[in-house]
Amino acid sequence: xxxxxxxxxxxxxxxxxxxxxxxxxxxxxxxxxxxxxxxxxxxxxxxxxxxxxxxxxxxxxxxxxxxxxxxxxxxxxxxxx
Numbered sequence: 001x002x003x004x005x006x007x008x009x010x011x012x013x014x015x016x017x018x019x020x021x022x023x024x025x026x027x028x029x030x031x032x033x034x035x036x037x038x039x040x041x042x043x044x045x046x047x048x049x050x051x052x053x054x055x056x057x058x059x060x061x062x063x064x065x066x067x068x069x070x071x072x073x074x075x076x077x078x079x080x081x
Contacts, residue, residue, distance in 0.1 A: 002054075003054050003055050006050060006051060006054045007051045007054075007055075009047075010047035010048065010050050010051040011047070013043065013047045014043060014044055014047050014048070016043075017039065017040070017042075017043025017044070018040075018043070018044075021036060021039065021040065021043075024036075034077050035077070038073070038074045038077055041070055041073060041074060042070065042074060045066070045070050046067070046070065049063050049066055049067060
């Protein structure tokens with residue numbers, strides 16, 4: 001039962017992130033740039049990792065590796081500003 005609720009929360013986080021980005025693009029004529037792609041990476045990958053980790057689809061080592069990769073990707077964009 002707890003896995004179901006965590007899955008629902010993960011999906012809501014993903015939908016909220018996509019909805020917020022879609023709102024910025026359509027209503028405020030925002031451009032999809034580096035920050036938007038980094039935001040999507042966080043909003044889509046981290047809740048997915050949460051759900052897959054709780055359901056024991058992915059192991060701890062795999063989750064740690066993917067989280068490290070996402071953090072490296074997101075933080076690499078700060079040096080270009």
